[in-house]
Amino acid sequence: MALPGPGGRQLPCGRKPFLMLSRLFSFQGGIHPDSHKQESRDAPIRQAPLPERLTIPLAQSAGKTARPVVAVGDKVLKGERIGAADDWISASVHASTSGRVLDIAPCPMPHPSGLAALSVVIEPDGEERWIEREPVAYEKLSPEEVFRCLQEFGIVGLGGAVFPSHVKLKAALRATEDLILNGAECEPFITCDDRLMQERAGEIVSGIGILADLLQPRRVLIAIEENKPEAIRAMRDAVQAADKGFRVAVIPTIYPTGSLKQLIRVLTGREIPARQLPTDLGVQCFNIATAFSIWRALHHGEPLIRRVVTLTGNVARPGNWETAIGTPIGELLALAEPRDDTDGIIMGGPMMGTPLPEQKAPIIKASNCLIARSPALFPPRPEMPCIRCGSCARACPQELQPYELYWWSRARQFERLADYHLQDCIECGCCAYVCPANIPLVQYFRFAKGEIRVRAREEKNAEQARERFEFRQFREAREKAEKAEKLAKAAAAQAAKLAEAREKAEKTAPDAAPASATTTTAASPEEAGKAAVAAAVARAHAEPVAQETSPAAPTQETEARVSGPEKAAPAS
Amino acid sequence: MNPVSSPYLHQSNSIARVMRQVCVALLPGIFVFIWQIGLALLVQILVASVAALVFEALALRLRGRPVRPFVTDGSALVTAWLVALTFPPLSPWWLTVTGVFLAIVIAKQVYGGLGQNPFNPAMVAFAGCIVAFPAFMSQWPSLGLSLSLAEQIEIIFGFSPRLDALSGATPLSAIKATLKMESFYASIQELLGSQNLFGMFAGRGWEWVSTAYLAGGLFLLYRRVITWHVPVAFLLTLSLLACVFWVHDPSRFASPLFHLFSGGVMLGAFFIATDPVSGCATPRGKLFFGCGVGVLAYLIRVFGVFPDGIAFAVLLMNIAAPMLDRHSQPAVFGTRGASREEKP
Numbered sequence: 001m002a003l004p005g006p007g008g009r010q011l012p013c014g015r016k017p018f019l020m021l022s023r024l025f026s027f028q029g030g031i032h033p034d035s036h037k038q039e040s041r042d043a044p045i046r047q048a049p050l051p052e053r054l055t056i057p058l059a060q061s062a063g064k065t066a067r068p069v070v071a072v073g074d075k076v077l078k079g080e081r082i083g084a085a086d087d088w089i090s091a092s093v094h095a096s097t098s099g100r101v102l103d104i105a106p107c108p109m110p111h112p113s114g115l116a117a118l119s120v121v122i123e124p125d126g127e128e129r130w131i132e133r134e135p136v137a138y139e140k141l142s143p144e145e146v147f148r149c150l151q152e153f154g155i156v157g158l159g160g161a162v163f164p165s166h167v168k169l170k171a172a173l174r175a176t177e178d179l180i181l182n183g184a185e186c187e188p189f190i191t192c193d194d195r196l197m198q199e200r201a202g203e204i205v206s207g208i209g210i211l212a213d214l215l216q217p218r219r220v221l222i223a224i225e226e227n228k229p230e231a232i233r234a235m236r237d238a239v240q241a242a243d244k245g246f247r248v249a250v251i252p253t254i255y256p257t258g259s260l261k262q263l264i265r266v267l268t269g270r271e272i273p274a275r276q277l278p279t280d281l282g283v284q285c286f287n288i289a290t291a292f293s294i295w296r297a298l299h300h301g302e303p304l305i306r307r308v309v310t311l312t313g314n315v316a317r318p319g320n321w322e323t324a325i326g327t328p329i330g331e332l333l334a335l336a337e338p339r340d341d342t343d344g345i346i347m348g349g350p351m352m353g354t355p356l357p358e359q360k361a362p363i364i365k366a367s368n369c370l371i372a373r374s375p376a377l378f379p380p381r382p383e384m385p386c387i388r389c390g391s392c393a394r395a396c397p398q399e400l401q402p403y404e405l406y407w408w409s410r411a412r413q414f415e416r417l418a419d420y421h422l423q424d425c426i427e428c429g430c431c432a433y434v435c436p437a438n439i440p441l442v443q444y445f446r447f448a449k450g451e452i453r454v455r456a457r458e459e460k461n462a463e464q465a466r467e468r469f470e471f472r473q474f475r476e477a478r479e480k481a482e483k484a485e486k487l488a489k490a491a492a493a494q495a496a497k498l499a500e501a502r503e504k505a506e507k508t509a510p511d512a513a514p515a516s517a518t519t520t521t522a523a524s525p526e527e528a529g530k531a532a533v534a535a536a537v538a539r540a541h542a543e544p545v546a547q548e549t550s551p552a553a554p555t556q557e558t559e560a561r562v563s564g565p566e567k568a569a570p571a572s
Numbered sequence: 573m574n575p576v577s578s579p580y581l582h583q584s585n586s587i588a589r590v591m592r593q594v595c596v597a598l599l600p601g602i603f604v605f606i607w608q609i610g611l612a613l614l615v616q617i618l619v620a621s622v623a624a625l626v627f628e629a630l631a632l633r634l635r636g637r638p639v640r641p642f643v644t645d646g647s648a649l650v651t652a653w654l655v656a657l658t659f660p661p662l663s664p665w666w667l668t669v670t671g672v673f674l675a676i677v678i679a680k681q682v683y684g685g686l687g688q689n690p691f692n693p694a695m696v697a698f699a700g701c702i703v704a705f706p707a708f709m710s711q712w713p714s715l716g717l718s719l720s721l722a723e724q725i726e727i728i729f730g731f732s733p734r735l736d737a738l739s740g741a742t743p744l745s746a747i748k749a750t751l752k753m754e755s756f757y758a759s760i761q762e763l764l765g766s767q768n769l770f771g772m773f774a775g776r777g778w779e780w781v782s783t784a785y786l787a788g789g790l791f792l793l794y795r796r797v798i799t800w801h802v803p804v805a806f807l808l809t810l811s812l813l814a815c816v817f818w819v820h821d822p823s824r825f826a827s828p829l830f831h832l833f834s835g836g837v838m839l840g841a842f843f844i845a846t847d848p849v850s851g852c853a854t855p856r857g858k859l860f861f862g863c864g865v866g867v868l869a870y871l872i873r874v875f876g877v878f879p880d881g882i883a884f885a886v887l888l889m890n891i892a893a894p895m896l897d898r899h900s901q902p903a904v905f906g907t908r909g910a911s912r913e914e915k916p
Binding site: 391393435 | 904
């Protein structure tokens, strides 16, 4: 029962005597779904034809959306920059082919919401005229300059997160012990990385060489699941030819071994602590397709304008197509001839992919696979109540208790979810895959995460509003106090003036009638006392924050005014 | 319904399949039971199954829930079979039906049906009936009783009189009588040598029924329907406790082996205490749960007034299960070691 500590679980890997890694590790949980890779694994990468229109979104990397640098009607060349990186965490976007800019407008994105985002629509001229491509002499450049180059070439992580590579490289520049190249491709159906490794191993390894030169890691590990023997062979040959001491690590086929934290655990035995990044442990990880595009960029001067996409699922001709970024998904999937009962498209794998409502949405840098779905392929299953069997907990690679998370998500007790570490859920789908009650657990977790985000934002807004309100009250009170202070001073001055006026009057009219004199003297102390009281009242009212001071102030003012002209007039 | 978001792939598994496997795992026990004790069990299983499905359907209808998916999920059948297996085989039919009513309607549907019951339904039935009808619930057929199926059916359905001669002492009750000095025999060794009530290592006949339950339980483990934690913790704790008393005074306390293969221990360890709904779900929680059941079961069956202690032990631990679960949350990936956070 007791969980063995890190390094406690060792996988037997004696079957591979030539494996240079001394040992591999395992993680808890994981599943063995039917891989469905045989459908498209043996289909060589083919060039997808250019569509009539390319819709290239400007938001194609994590971070800030690129800024458009072309105008409607402009002629663009293949590889010409159409969106400039607008921040450090941002990457440039390029025209996938030569043609004319038809429009720069919000267009539907390949996202389950089908929401629109600013895109550049290009009408290809069919000539495929390139910009001038020149290799970058990266050996002579400083790392910083190389990073800028990669940002300019629009290089982002092609594993799906599309995080700008230069940002990851810079963060890892300090100290990288292990550079990991992720060729696991653990999701069922997807074969684009498999094909890329089989066909372009040399270029991938050259790209890895650039990464290794930049980061100077202690070890370079290329992780490939053991269900890709051809890719393993090709990569081994390429690594041997390059002779740089890279290692191809054959890792067991278990989903989600290609997930960042799980992969690092398998290869190094180390666990990235919750809410920390691999760089904190001296590990950095890139997808093999990213290494390939880095090579194409720096050695051929080609920006990232195409990627390999697997077309599979309910189709007659599954395959892998090198596709121009911006190609509409519906048009691309047509190449694989979807069958009649196809009722939707999934972008990505069947475990973590997203359903696409909009067939016109384009292929973006993150699109690795399109699956035509059908009721036969993914049959609907009736949802039953949870019986707390614990299958989900045994399958969870993050070692969470999904049945508890489900319970609290369903009960909308969002504050309890933190106790059960909802934030550590990677949404891999293992729990829902094994659930005998067919509960769409990940859906519940996404919902709860969304609610928690919304609540946090609302809380923040409320906090800000409260601060604003409190500051306003403070300011009003302060102003009131200042005003009262002023009034008190004025009243005091008034009293002083009165006293002065009386003295003056006594001096100027010493022979005045005793009666009038007595009235003056009788009135004067009265007035002076009144002014003193007004000042005291004003001071007293200045203390509390409330608005009660405001009605009080005018009365004093009127009092002062009333007493003013009458008695102060002689003085002036 | 179609999944709105990923994952789209799903293992071919269902609650009905889980329940089917539990039923299959019960079959060896049922066969040996019938062979050693009598065909009456078959009648009881039939009565209990029909009653369970009828009660389940009625309750679902009353609650306004879909009837078909829940009647066909197999959970009511498992409960019915467990009720039939834990009640004396010659119980009158209405006692079995009452038990099933307690299990399905009171213990399960009233709390919200499948997955919502805080207590093990079959054990609620047993506990309720042994408190309400102690005489009937302790009429275990005496061994060597050879009745035809027709005669057994007549007794169950009340066409023949229930003779006292039909029932005899169970091995557990004989031993308890010895412990309490109410028996003719001064020590357990004497008792074991004197009667044909005892077999090779436990009660005659019953020891093989228990062995068959054990085999079924191992099948469930192999198919990963249950995990090892509860049975191992339960059986180990029970053995350990039995061992302590037995070593202390073998003339008054039975051996661990006898305890393991007597009464409902094997059935309880693999089929009842492992109920996921009313038990613990975390590995550590399951171990505590099993230990608790083991301790309570031993204490109740040896020192309590009831012939066996499994039902009350399980029910008592059901109460503790949510607390045990809450305090036994395992570490999450990436929180092991120094930075491990404690759960509330």
